[in-house]
Amino acid sequence: MIPAAVYGGTGDTFMMALEVPGIYVCRNRGEMLVFDHVEVKTLAHKGGGMVLQITTPTSFDATVTVLAEEEEQDWKPLGDNAFTEWKDKVKVKAGRMVTYKVK
Numbered sequence: 001m002i003p004a005a006v007y008g009g010t011g012d013t014f015m016m017a018l019e020v021p022g023i024y025v026c027r028n029r030g031e032m033l034v035f036d037h038v039e040v041k042t043l044a045h046k047g048g049g050m051v052l053q054i055t056t057p058t059s060f061d062a063t064v065t066v067l068a069e070e071e072e073q074d075w076k077p078l079g080d081n082a083f084t085e086w087k088d089k090v091k092v093k094a095g096r097m098v099t100y101k102v103k
Contacts, residue, residue, distance in 0.1 A: 022064035023090075025050060025102050036064050038092065043099065050102040056092045064090045068102045 022036035030045040037058055044051040056062040066088040090100050 021067035022062075023052070023054070023066045025052075025066060025068040026070070027068050027102060028070050036062065038062055038064055052100045052102060053097055054090055054092055054100055055097040056094060059094050061094050062092045064092065066090060066100070066102065 020035050022034070022038065023040060024033045024035070026032070027050060030042065030050060032040060032042070032050075032052070034040050037056070039055045039057060041053045042050060043053050050068075054064060068088070088103055090098060092098050
């Protein structure tokens, strides 16, 4: 039998991997948080639009989910299963770099 503390922690980790975007962007502040194993640089930030350079330093291809919001939205809870609506995904081949315009 698996102790509840171990099982609960593992379950939380699996859900967090689903429910946290790979890259979170606040467009009008020009800020971002990166949760996936990718490297991200801002190439341009003007008038709420951003262009990112995303690189995966690993030997594995990556599909990264991007969640972009305005500052006015970031204080509101997303709600249950919000991640099912995140459609912005960026594919980056192993060891490669792509440029992505934040929507």
